[in-house]
Amino acid sequence: MKHLVRSSFLSIVTAFLALLIGACGSTPKxxxxxxxxxxxxxxxxxxxxxxxxxxxxxAYRRALSDxxxxxxxxxxxxxxxxxxVSNAVSIVLERKIEMEGSCRIGPSTIELMVENGETKTxxxxxxxxxxxxxxxxxxxxxxxxxxxxxxKGDDLTALSKLVPAKKKLAYTLVTPEGxxxxxxxxxxVAGGKFVNPPTCGFVNTRPSCNAPDAKTGAFQCQxxxxxxxxxxxxxxxxxxxxxxxxxxxxx
Numbered sequence: 001m002k003h004l005v006r007s008s009f010l011s012i013v014t015a016f017l018a019l020l021i022g023a024c025g026s027t028p029k030x031x032x033x034x035x036x037x038x039x040x041x042x043x044x045x046x047x048x049x050x051x052x053x054x055x056x057x058x059a060y061r062r063a064l065s066d067x068x069x070x071x072x073x074x075x076x077x078x079x080x081x082x083x084x085v086s087n088a089v090s091i092v093l094e095r096k097i098e099m100e101g102s103c104r105i106g107p108s109t110i111e112l113m114v115e116n117g118e119t120k121t122x123x124x125x126x127x128x129x130x131x132x133x134x135x136x137x138x139x140x141x142x143x144x145x146x147x148x149x150x151x152k153g154d155d156l157t158a159l160s161k162l163v164p165a166k167k168k169l170a171y172t173l174v175t176p177e178g179x180x181x182x183x184x185x186x187x188x189v190a191g192g193k194f195v196n197p198p199t200c201g202f203v204n205t206r207p208s209c210n211a212p213d214a215k216t217g218a219f220q221c222q223x224x225x226x227x228x229x230x231x232x233x234x235x236x237x238x239x240x241x242x243x244x245x246x247x248x249x250x251x
Contacts, residue, residue, distance in 0.1 A: 050093070051078030060089050060112045063119040068109060071123070080107060083203045088113040090203045096131070102203060104130035106145060109202045140209035141243050144200075144221040148207065151199040159197070160190035164235075164242045169194075174249040198223070198230045198248040217241075222225055227251040 040201045045066040056064055056079065068076060081092040091110045096103065106128030113120045127141025131147065143162075150158040163169045168183040170192070198222030200207040209221040216236065223230040227245075231246040 001190040003135065008188070021218070024118075049236065050076060050078050054143050055079060055082045056091060057084055057089060058084075059114075060091075062093060063112050063121060064110065067112075067123070077105075081203065087115070091179070092202045095125075095128075097128060102136040103134040104128035104136050104142075105131045106141075107202050109206075124202075126202060127209075138241070140212055140221060140234070141207075144207055144209050144232065147232065148199050151197055156190050156192055159194075160186045161240075162238060162243055163189050164244060169243060170245045172245075172247045174247075176251065198246060199229065201225075 037098040045065075048068045049065075050056065050068070053061065053064065054124035075098070077096050079091060079096050081090075085088045089112050091112065093110060094105065095108055095109050096105045098104075099132045105218045106126055108123055108125045111120075111122040111124075112178055113122075127145055129134075129142045130136040130138070138167050147159070147162055151161065163184065163186045165186055168185050169189070171182045171184065173180040173182075178229065188194060189197075205223050205228060207221060207223050212218055212219040218235045220235070221232045221234065223232075228250045232249045234241045235244045
C-alpha cells in the first residue's frame with residue numbers, strides 16, 4: 001500500500017516538473033520590428049543666377065540668390081563689381097526699371113556680412129540714368145550717374161557735353177602737397193586735356209546728390225570715402241545740365 005502511494009506521488013511530481021520545464025523552455029514569439037519611417041529629402045532651391053556672378057565667392061552665392069528672390073521688382077541685370085573684405089562682401093549690381101514707356105538703369109550695392117554664423121544683408125541704391133537710346137526724366141542722381149558712366153566708358157565726346165558750352169569748367173585739386181587750379185573748355189575735354197577727371201565708385205567711395213535749388217534748379221553732388229572727397233556743382237544750361245565746378249581733395 002505504501003509503495004502504491006509513493007508511486008502515485010512520484011508520478012504527480014514528475015508530471016508537474018515536466019509541465020514546469022516545458023513552460024520555462026518555450027521560445028517567446030518575436031516582437032515584430034516596425035517599418036522604418038520614410039526619409040523625405042527636400043531638394044535645395046536652385047540658385048538665381050546673374051551674368052558676372054561667377055566672381056561672387058561661393059560662400060555668399062546662396063545669400064545673394066535669396067536676396068534676388070526677395071527683391072525681384074528691381075529687375076537686377078548683372079554683377080558689375082565684387083569686393084571681399086574679411087567676413088563681408090560688397091556686390092555692385094546693375095538694375096533696370098521699365099515702366100510707363102521709359103527705361104531707366106542704375107547701380108545698387110549689396111552688402112553681405114557673416115556674423116555668428118548668420119548672413120546679414122544691406123542694400124543701397126544710387127538712382128538711375130536713362131537706358132541708352134531711351135529718353136527719361138532726369139534728376140540730380142541721373143546726371144551724376146551719367147558723368148560717372150562717361151568716365152568709366154572713356155567717352156570724351158559724351159563727357160564734353162556735360163561741360164558748359166561757352167564758359168569753362170573750374171577744377172580745384174587739394175592734396176597734402178598743395179592746391180592746384182585749372183579750367184577746361186568743352187573743346188579741351190573732348191580733346192582729352194582733362195586728364196583723370198575725378199569720378200566715384202559704389203563700394204569704397206559712394207555718390208550722393210542734394211536736392212535741386214527751387215529757383216535755379218542747380219544742385220551739388222558728392223563723392224566721399226576713405227579720406228577722399230569730390231564735389232560737383234551742376235547748373236542748368238538750356239534744356240540740360242552741366243558741371244560748372246569740381247573740387248577734389250585727398251588726405
